[in-house]
Amino acid sequence: MPEETAVFSSDGTKDGAADGTSVQGRSLGRIAWERLKSDRLALAGGVVVLFLIVVALLAPVLAGLVGQDPETHHEDLINPLFGTPTGSLGGISGDHLLGVEPVNGRDIFARILYGARISLLVGFLSAVVAVVLGTVLGILAGFFGGWVDTVISRVMDGLLAFPQLLFIIALVSVMPNDMLGLTGSSVRVFVMILVIGFFGWPYIGRVVRGQALSLRTREYVEAARSLGAGRFYILFKELLPNLVAPIIVYTTMMIPTNILTEAALSFLGVGVKPPTASWGQMLSRAIDYYDSDPMYMVVPGMAIFITVLAFNLLGDGVRDALDPKGSR
Amino acid sequence: MTAFLDVRDLKVHFPTDDGLVKSVDGLSFQLEKGQTLGIVGESGSGKSVTSLAVMGLHTAGQYGKRKARISGEIWLDGTELLAADPDHVRRLRGREMAMIFQDPLSALHPYYTIGKQIVEAYRIHHDVGAKAARRRAVEMLDRVGIPQPDKRVDSYPHEFSGGMRQRAMIAMSLVNNPELLIADEPTTALDVTVQAQILDLIRDLQREFGSAVVIITHDLGVVAELADDILVMYGGRCVERGPADELFHEPRHPYTWGLLGSMPRLDRDQQERLIPVKGSPPSLINRPSGCAFNPRCPYADVPKDDVTRTVRPELTEVGGRHWAACHMSAEQQKRIWAEEIAPKL
Numbered sequence: 173m174p175e176e177t178a179v180f181s182s183d184g185t186k187d188g189a190a191d192g193t194s195v196q197g198r199s200l201g202r203i204a205w206e207r208l209k210s211d212r213l214a215l216a217g218g219v220v221v222l223f224l225i226v227v228a229l230l231a232p233v234l235a236g237l238v239g240q241d242p243e244t245h246h247e248d249l250i251n252p253l254f255g256t257p258t259g260s261l262g263g264i265s266g267d268h269l270l271g272v273e274p275v276n277g278r279d280i281f282a283r284i285l286y287g288a289r290i291s292l293l294v295g296f297l298s299a300v301v302a303v304v305l306g307t308v309l310g311i312l313a314g315f316f317g318g319w320v321d322t323v324i325s326r327v328m329d330g331l332l333a334f335p336q337l338l339f340i341i342a343l344v345s346v347m348p349n350d351m352l353g354l355t356g357s358s359v360r361v362f363v364m365i366l367v368i369g370f371f372g373w374p375y376i377g378r379v380v381r382g383q384a385l386s387l388r389t390r391e392y393v394e395a396a397r398s399l400g401a402g403r404f405y406i407l408f409k410e411l412l413p414n415l416v417a418p419i420i421v422y423t424t425m426m427i428p429t430n431i432l433t434e435a436a437l438s439f440l441g442v443g444v445k446p447p448t449a450s451w452g453q454m455l456s457r458a459i460d461y462y463d464s465d466p467m468y469m470v471v472p473g474m475a476i477f478i479t480v481l482a483f484n485l486l487g488d489g490v491r492d493a494l495d496p497k498g499s500r
Numbered sequence: 501m502t503a504f505l506d507v508r509d510l511k512v513h514f515p516t517d518d519g520l521v522k523s524v525d526g527l528s529f530q531l532e533k534g535q536t537l538g539i540v541g542e543s544g545s546g547k548s549v550t551s552l553a554v555m556g557l558h559t560a561g562q563y564g565k566r567k568a569r570i571s572g573e574i575w576l577d578g579t580e581l582l583a584a585d586p587d588h589v590r591r592l593r594g595r596e597m598a599m600i601f602q603d604p605l606s607a608l609h610p611y612y613t614i615g616k617q618i619v620e621a622y623r624i625h626h627d628v629g630a631k632a633a634r635r636r637a638v639e640m641l642d643r644v645g646i647p648q649p650d651k652r653v654d655s656y657p658h659e660f661s662g663g664m665r666q667r668a669m670i671a672m673s674l675v676n677n678p679e680l681l682i683a684d685e686p687t688t689a690l691d692v693t694v695q696a697q698i699l700d701l702i703r704d705l706q707r708e709f710g711s712a713v714v715i716i717t718h719d720l721g722v723v724a725e726l727a728d729d730i731l732v733m734y735g736g737r738c739v740e741r742g743p744a745d746e747l748f749h750e751p752r753h754p755y756t757w758g759l760l761g762s763m764p765r766l767d768r769d770q771q772e773r774l775i776p777v778k779g780s781p782p783s784l785i786n787r788p789s790g791c792a793f794n795p796r797c798p799y800a801d802v803p804k805d806d807v808t809r810t811v812r813p814e815l816t817e818v819g820g821r822h823w824a825a826c827h828m829s830a831e832q833q834k835r836i837w838a839e840e841i842a843p844k845l
Contacts, residue, residue, distance in 0.1 A: 391606040398555055398601075399621045399672065400594030409620070413611040 204417075207493040214489020220482035228288040235282040238269060242286045242449045246277030256465045270471050273454075274461050280468070283449035284475050290438075290450045291479060294364050295431040301369025302430075303423050306376030311415065313377070314384025315407055325381070328374035336371040337436070343367065344442040357448035364437060364444075368430050376422045380415055387411050417494040424487035428480040435476050451476050502575045503530035504712050505554070505680055510572035512549050512558055519785040523549040525736040526572075531729075533679060536706065536713040538723025538744070540759065541733035544781045547716045550733075551682045554714075555599055556581060556589040576680060595625045597680040598673035600702075603689040604665035608657040614641070614668045615653030622675045640671035644701060663694035667701065674705060681706070682714045687722060699726055720763050724748065729821075732756050735782040735792040738815060742822030752824035752833045754797045757841045775844060791827060799836060803827035 208214055227234065235241055250272070251258050257272045264271045270280040313324035343363065351359055387393065393410050401410070435452030437443040444450045451472040458469035512524040524546040531537045541547050552558045554576075558568050574581040576596060581589055601607035609617055618637035619630070626633070634653070641649035644667040657665055666686065673681060683702060687695040703726055706713050715723055723730055723744065730747045732740040732755065740753040751757055761775030779796035782788055790809040794800045800808045813825040818833070826833065 391601055391603065392609045394557060395599070395601055395607040395669075395672075396609070397557055397590075398593055398599040399676075400590055400592070400624045401620075402590060405624070410609060413609075 204490075204493040208489055211489040211492065213485050214493070217482040217485030217487075217489065220478065221486055224288055224292060224479055224482070227285060228292045231282075231285040231289055235279075235285050238267070238281065240268070240279040240282040242278060242282040243447045244278065246272055246279070248277070250275060250277045254464055256461060264467070271467050273457070274465050274468060278447075280454075280471055283454060284451070284471060286449040287451040287454065287472065287475065288479075290361065290444055290448070291431045291434055291476075294361060294368065294434040295427045295483075297365045298368035298372060298430045298434075299423050299426045301365060302372030302426060303376055303419060305369065305373035306422075307380050307415065307419055309373065310377035310380030311384045311407060311411060314381040315388050315403075315411065317385075321381070324377070328377050328381075331371060331374045334371065336367070337440075339371075340364070340367050340437060341440065341442050357444040360442075360444050364434060368433050372426060372430065376419065376426070379418050379422060383415055383418060384411055387414050421487065421491040421494060424483065424490050428483035428487070431476070431480060431483070502578065504533045504577055505529075505531040505714075506573075506575040507550075507554065508573040508575070510550065510553060510574065511570065512546070512553050513569040515567075515569065516785075520569075521784045522736050522787065523784055524553065525787075527733070527736070527738055529729075529731055529738070529741065531680075531712045531714065533712050534706070534710045535729065536703075536715060536723075536727045538727030538730045539714060539716045539733060540718065540720055540723060540730060542718055542777075542781055544784065545733040546736040546784075547718075547733055548684055551599065551684050551714065551716055554581070554680075554682065555593060555597060556586070557593075557599075591625075594621060594678065595676045596678055597682065598676070598678040600666075600669055600673050600681065600683040600686045602685040604662070604669040605657060605689075607669055608665060608672075610657060613654050613656055614660065618653075618668070618672045618675055621672050625676045636675065637671075640675050641668065643705075644668070644671045644674075645697075646671075662690050663697060666690060666694075666698050670698075670701065670705070674709070677709060678711060680712045680714070682716070684716045685718070686715065688717070688719075695722070702726070720759055732759065735787060736784060737792065738823075738825065739793065740824040740826075741815070742819070742824075746819060746822045750819075750834070750837060752818050752822070752830075752837070753793075753826050754799050754836075755793050756824075757837065758796075760845055761841070791825075799828060799832075802832055802836075803829075 208218075232241075246268075250256070256274045257277065259265060259271075268279050268281065270284060272279055273283070309324050309328075313321040340363075344360070347359070347363060388406075388411065393406055396406055396410050434443060434450070435455065438450040438452030439456040441453075441456065443452055446453065454472040455469060455476070458465075458472065461468055507530070508528050510524055510527045511522070514521040514523060527546070527550060529537065539547050539550065549558060553570060554574055558570060570582060572582065576592070579592075581592075608614070612620075615634060615637045618640060619633040622628070622633045622636050628636075638649045638653050641653055646652050646664055646667055652660075652664075657668070660668060666689075670686075681702075686702065687698050690698060699722065702713065702715075705711075715726060717723055720730075727744045730742065730744050731738055732747075732753065734755050740747065740751065740756050747756065748760070751760060755777065758775070758777035762777060764774060777796060778798075782792050782795070788795050788809075790807070790811055791797070791800075791813050794808040797808070807827050811827070813827050815823045815825045818824050818830055824833070828836070
């Protein structure tokens, strides 16, 4: 293991530290970044994730480049008898790079681009909700202990045992179409972010609580106390830095799970509403055409697969890079 | 007028499932500014719990358990700490009293540079800018003998050697000029060659700042030269207390004899063996009746009527400022020391 410590001849001798310029601390962040750079799979995952983010941000521009948008119907490309696209492989052509949808003939390429927005938006923001809730509540539970810990831990147990899929299906059916100035799919996206995040925080909360529990008795925490540090100083300056690594790791692992949950919810018809594009919803429609137009199922399926795989590879790499016992 | 640090009948009891652990059970001592007190005893004698109680940190690490029961009085510079508002005591920590820990690597935060940690310690109590605080950190590192302090201030704890870490820890503890410094086994985790340097440093700094120092150790050698007074603890109580010279030249308690006998010395004949204290430390839940040391004491039968097993000996003055808690008469103590113990040491 390449331990990045400066070596001195012996304690207090001047010659060891004479070339003081070479003595430079390396922060954990830098060490982790250097490890990550040498992990090719993680880098590949990272590149794909960056690519996806760019694609999601530039979806209208990219769709415009090929002269398509996600909601225009192209009924002329549909076989009126079967409802499937004319031409081979689901109607792939120079105009429609990934073909068109059955029945209404919407451009699949444009819909995939716009679907990336929904997937990443829900994936990231629900992870943010979960991380913020989980970190704050977990650290409070672990640090203060007593009844604070009892209450928070029982809530986490309850949420982990809660059937979230059934809950969200029931919630959507009683939810108004307009709220907080949002309408249609925006309401659904907003609710999905909140609900996925809310059901996700106990996972990270448990990890943070356990870490805080073991960190609070460390001697440097006691040393900080002995110097007059207050509770909040200890919470945020002494404990939190040690929690950054597990939090980052859990966040990168949580995003793909959330993307899958979003796809599942849209698949079940409680996610975003058509005509707004979502990968899960496309997959759901594609089931009806799995034998006559298999490409319609393959394309969104591959999009989900690649996205989740890329996030998972990146997450694994980040975990290895931040592991102090890692040997890379 | 109370002493600068005046601990009176301090008791720290921890309720556990097995019973009440009486870690400290009626301890009193005084310490003036500029003086050094060495608290000596084996593991589990209550040395560290005493220091934590003085700092108001005895509840630390008490996660979710029943709280420690503490009673008695701790006066620091005219303020009673046990009854004081915890927030007030917190403000005293660092500024009025500070602590040096046994293992500097685990007592320094691994994520921050040495300088950053000293700066933070300083800024808890002083409203100064980042630059001034950094200058102060460099100055302190220089004072504790770290070479190139202006460069090393940006190093992380893992880049320091053990001795340098302890120096940095001392710099951090002293950055606010505390008047009471408690060093809990400051040299135990260090190399023998570095131990002397650190002890010298503590002594120099004490002379410079005129603070009161409590050194807690299981090693009589550590306090031999450093301490003005020595307090020997056994099973949560003081068994002997007195000026260091007296304690070394005419110790009265058989346990102190045992500690002296088990201390390796260079001037001793190589053929002679160390004389260990037989047996193991007493249970702090079911303390032996009478004198807590009686099961291990070779002289338990010297006093008449089995009194060592039935009556707890009180601390009695056996000389000028010299106290011991033993049932043997002063003559018996002196005779056994002079005839049986001293010649073997």
